[in-house]
Amino acid sequence: MNLLDKLVGTIAPHLCLGCNTEGWLLCPACAGSLPRVPDRCYRCHRLSDHGRTCVHCRSQSRLYSVKVGTAYDDLAKRLVLKLKFDGARSAVEDMAKVLAPKISQADFYLVPVPTATRRARQRGYDQAKLLARELSRQTGLPYLDCLRRHGQAHQVGSSRQQRLKQLQQSFRVTRLDLLKGSRILLVDDVLTTGSTLESAAAACRVAGAARVSAITFAQA
Secondary structure: HHHHHHHHHEEEEEOOOOOEEEOOOOHHHHHHHOEOOEEEEEOOOOOOOHOOOOOHHHHOOOOOEEEEEEEOOHHOOOOHHHHHOOOOOOOHHHHHHHHHHOOOOOOOEEOOOOOHHHHHHHHHHOOHHHHHHHHHHOOOOOOOOOOEOOOOOOOOOOHHHHHHHHHHOOOOEOOHHHHOOOOOEEEEEEEOOHHHHHHHHHHHHOOOOOEEEEEEEEOO
């Protein structure tokens, strides 16, 4: 939590989105009530070990696996909206607590999937970077901000095909010295069609990453 969040929390403490308990955006009890998403292929939802992309979908994706914390519904959706549109940066602490147990202590870099620059400018921060940094703090895994985004197209409401067209060649990779030969864990807040993650994963693989997986707080 940054200094501004601490100050706001002192003057006007957060109330839990689920039960109105003071001092939390999502108290431990309500966080524990979030519906857990089983390990499955993120594209077709076939159950798979450790969220591995299934054999039927691998030819269409460079993602080795995707793990998801919860469904994008009710409390989870309200928490994400508080983060994105109400400036509640402390929401990433609650999200990271849900995700941290799903991350194995392997040789991963935590790489945020950058938000379109215009959106990040409007909010004053990039929520994926905040979440990845918080996950790094909670898990001890290294944070690597090595993706840059070219496209500024607004994707909410777009179909999968529209998103794929918008995202072609959308990402470029920096820090090739660290990325090459490494295992990467992409971090984002919400998974919708998967096209953004797929485009980011393809860019990382072309740049030499040995394996690219992903983790998101919620899946729509």
